[in-house]
Amino acid sequence: xxxxxxxxxxxxxxxxxxxxxxxxxxxxxxxxxxxxxxxxxxxxxxxxxxxxxxxxxxxxxxxxxxxxxxxxxxxxxxxxxxxxxxxxxxxxxxxxxxxxxxxxxxxxxxxxxxxxxxxxxxxxxxxxxxxxxxxxxxxxxxxxxxxxxxxxxxxxxxxxxxxxxxxxxxxxxxxxxxxxxxxxxxxxxxxxxxxxxxxxxxxxxxxxxxxxxxxxxxxxxxxxxxxxxxxxxxxxxxxxxxxxxxxxxxxxxxxxxxxxxxxxxxxxxxxxxxxxxxxxxxxxxxxxxxxxxxxxxxxxxxxxxxxxxxxxxxxxxxxxxxxxxxxxxxxxxxxxxxxxxxxxxxxxxxxxxxxxxxxxxxxxxxxxxxxxxxxxxxxxxxxxxxxxxxxxxxxxxxxxxxxxxxxxxxxxxxxxxxxxxxxxxxxxxxxxxxxxxxxxxxxxxxxxxxxxxxxxxxxxxxxxxxxxxxxxxxxxxxxxxxxxxxxxxxxxxxxxxxxxxxxxxxxxxxxxxxxxxxxxxxxxxxxxxxxx
Numbered sequence: 001x002x003x004x005x006x007x008x009x010x011x012x013x014x015x016x017x018x019x020x021x022x023x024x025x026x027x028x029x030x031x032x033x034x035x036x037x038x039x040x041x042x043x044x045x046x047x048x049x050x051x052x053x054x055x056x057x058x059x060x061x062x063x064x065x066x067x068x069x070x071x072x073x074x075x076x077x078x079x080x081x082x083x084x085x086x087x088x089x090x091x092x093x094x095x096x097x098x099x100x101x102x103x104x105x106x107x108x109x110x111x112x113x114x115x116x117x118x119x120x121x122x123x124x125x126x127x128x129x130x131x132x133x134x135x136x137x138x139x140x141x142x143x144x145x146x147x148x149x150x151x152x153x154x155x156x157x158x159x160x161x162x163x164x165x166x167x168x169x170x171x172x173x174x175x176x177x178x179x180x181x182x183x184x185x186x187x188x189x190x191x192x193x194x195x196x197x198x199x200x201x202x203x204x205x206x207x208x209x210x211x212x213x214x215x216x217x218x219x220x221x222x223x224x225x226x227x228x229x230x231x232x233x234x235x236x237x238x239x240x241x242x243x244x245x246x247x248x249x250x251x252x253x254x255x256x257x258x259x260x261x262x263x264x265x266x267x268x269x270x271x272x273x274x275x276x277x278x279x280x281x282x283x284x285x286x287x288x289x290x291x292x293x294x295x296x297x298x299x300x301x302x303x304x305x306x307x308x309x310x311x312x313x314x315x316x317x318x319x320x321x322x323x324x325x326x327x328x329x330x331x332x333x334x335x336x337x338x339x340x341x342x343x344x345x346x347x348x349x350x351x352x353x354x355x356x357x358x359x360x361x362x363x364x365x366x367x368x369x370x371x372x373x374x375x376x377x378x379x380x381x382x383x384x385x386x387x388x389x390x391x392x393x394x395x396x397x398x399x400x401x402x403x404x405x406x407x408x409x410x411x412x413x414x415x416x417x418x419x420x421x422x423x424x425x426x427x428x429x430x431x432x433x434x435x436x437x438x439x440x441x442x443x444x445x446x447x448x449x450x451x452x453x454x455x456x457x458x459x460x461x462x463x464x465x466x467x468x469x470x471x472x473x474x475x476x477x478x479x480x481x482x483x484x485x486x487x488x489x490x491x492x493x494x495x496x497x498x499x500x501x502x503x504x505x506x507x508x509x510x511x512x513x514x515x516x517x518x519x520x521x522x523x524x525x526x527x528x529x530x531x532x
Contacts, residue, residue: 002031005049012057025059033063044071045079048086061090065097072104077116080108084119088126102132109139114148121154125161133162137169144176149185156180156191160198167202174199174224181228186257189235193260196225200267226268229275233282236261240285252296258286262303269311276312283308287320292327298336302328302343309347319377322347326381334393341388341399348378348406382407382416389423397427405438413446417456424463432467436460440472450483454491458509462498465508473508477515489523492516496524 003011008028015021032047044067051064068090071083091098101123108120121143124136140162143155163170177199180192203221239254239261252258265283269276286304291297301324308321325347328340385407388400401423408416417439424435439460447453457476461468480491495513502509517524 002035002043002047002050003028005046005053008050009053012053021057025054025057029054029059029063036063036067041070045082048082052086052089055090065090065095069097069100069104072101072108077113080116081119084123088123091127093127093129098127098129099131102135105132105136106139109136109143114151117143117151118154121151121158124158125154128158128161128165130165133165134169137162137166141173141176144180149183149188152180152183153185153187153191156188156195160195163195163199163202167206170199170202171220174221178224178228181231186254190257190260193257193264197260197264197267200225200264204267222268225264226272226275229265229268229278232261232265232268233278236265236282236286240282240289252291252294252300255296255299258300259303262286262300262307266307266310269307269313271312273312279307279311280314280317283311283313284317284320287317287324295333295336298328298331302339305343309343309350322377322381326384329381329384329388334391334396337388337391337396338399341385341396341403344378344381344385345399345403345406348403351378352406378407379412382412386416386419389419394428397423398431401427401435401438405442408442408446410446410448413442413448414452417442421456421459421463424460429467432464433469436464436468436472440475444475450479450487451490453479454483454487454494458491458494458498458512461506461509461512462502465502465506465510465512468508473511476512480512480516481519485523488516488520489526492520492523 008024011024012021015024028050032050035043035047048064048067048071051061051067055061064086068083068086071079072087074080074083087098087101105120105123108116111117111120121140124132124140128136137159140155140158143151144159146152146155159173163173177192177196180188181196183189183192199221203219207219236258239257242253265279269279283304286300287308290300290304292301305321305324308317313321322344325340325344328336331337331340385400385403388396389404391397391400401420404416404419420435420439420442424432424439427435439456443453443456447456457479461473461476465473480488483491495509495516498509499513499517504510
């Protein structure tokens with residue numbers, strides 16, 4: 001006879017080696033297989049529970065998938081609950097056996113017991129395939145109109161899965177979603193905002209995959225939801241004002257609802273000037289009043305910054321967002337610093353893209369000025385970002401390096417390139433090739449004069465000539481060959497000195513140095529004085 005679940009857990013915990021544990025699991029798996037073969041239905045729920053434990057430990061449990069289907073069809077709730085849990089954990093949406101559950105799910109969705117219907121909705125939200133979504137969407141829709149908040153919130157999340165799998169159904173459910181936003185239940189509100197977010201993402205994905213989609217079908221979801229921006233902002237003000245104080249955590253008011261609303265506002269405000277203008281006051285209120293001493297407040301602020309940067313927000317608000325990220329860089333938590341560096345990199349690239357678009361136009365305009373002010377705000381945090389290059393965490397250093405590369409301009413090129421060269425000395429050898437390439441791009445784009453360019457390239461080759469790519473070495477040779485005779489003499493003398501001091505391991509320096517000495521060796525015999 002097979003063991004009870006608690007006895008199996010005790011035996012596994014008592015194992016002193018991995019081999020002992022494997023032996024216990026193999027023996028129990030054999031017992032479960034025998035029980036399945038002999039159709040021992042009275043032990044079925046216990047066997048599935050033990051399979052779930054084995055699955056958590058990483059052992060194969062595929063042989064028990066059909067047992068989950070049988071438990072789901074059981075009329076008894078405890079067995080049904082274990083069956084649904086097993087189905088959600090032991091099966092994936094690729095499993096062909098999943099189609100057998102469609103009829104059982106449909107029956108459970110019509111059950112008078114709300115907990116049974118809730119289990120079915122959870123399973124749909126986790127596992128529904130495209131075919132199952134088409135078959136079960138009408139039943140899920142009925143629960144969106146249920147009188148019980150418990151079922152309405154689960155139906156919202158199940159519908160989000162169905163619409164993700166079948167984007168063509170999105171337009172049919174827009175009106176229902178709009179109605180649910182007026183729901184008084186907190187759980188339903190959180191769920192319906194997630195559903196709205198998912199619907200918008202599905203619509204945007206369809207437009208990206210088929211550019212003609214918007215021309216043919218329009219954007220019905222975006223158009224319908226944009227009209228709800230005032231309602232969302234009113235809800236946000238209510239949350240900030242303590243309207244859902246019962247859900248406070250970590251000193252912040254209803255974190256999850258705030259984060260979900262901000263995510264939805266970001267999707268609605270992107271590219272929509274009018275909607276973005278309506279959001280400005282609320283975003284400023286969240287950015288200035290949220291407590292930052294705990295992670296809960298930082299989570300809200302991060303989402304707020306993401307929203308400010310994505311929508312058509314005004315100049316002052318963007319500067320405020322950059323300053324919040326600057327404060328994140330001073331945090332001791334490496335996760336927060338990593339997030340701040342990552343977001344600042346995205347912001348810099350976005351600002352550069354925006355500035356380039358305005359530069360291509362006839363006038364800079366208001367958007368271009370906003371981009372410039374946000375970029376200048378980022379420059380104020382340059383020292384803090386450079387300090388991150390000294391962090392012991394390699395991921396922080398890599399993010400800081402990426403950001404510094406994007407921050408370089410004609411005004412700070414000399415100081416930031418010096419920092420890049422300093423980091424080149426300390427960084428792991430496998431990263432040096434990439435950094436050399438980045439330094440070359442900076443030199444090509446922002447070099448203040450020819451002398452500085454030559455000095456920088458020779459210094460770089462002296463530090464990391466072994467790891468530099470052939471393209472970097474070739475570019476160095478080209479710059480020297482195209483310069484004036486005085487500068488060529490200066491470069492050749494400097495390279496000769498560097499080769500004397502080197503131990504012969506920096507191959508890149510050797511290639512450039514030998515080429516220059518071979519080409520301009522006569523300049524070494526003449527006295528020279530270089531004046532830039």
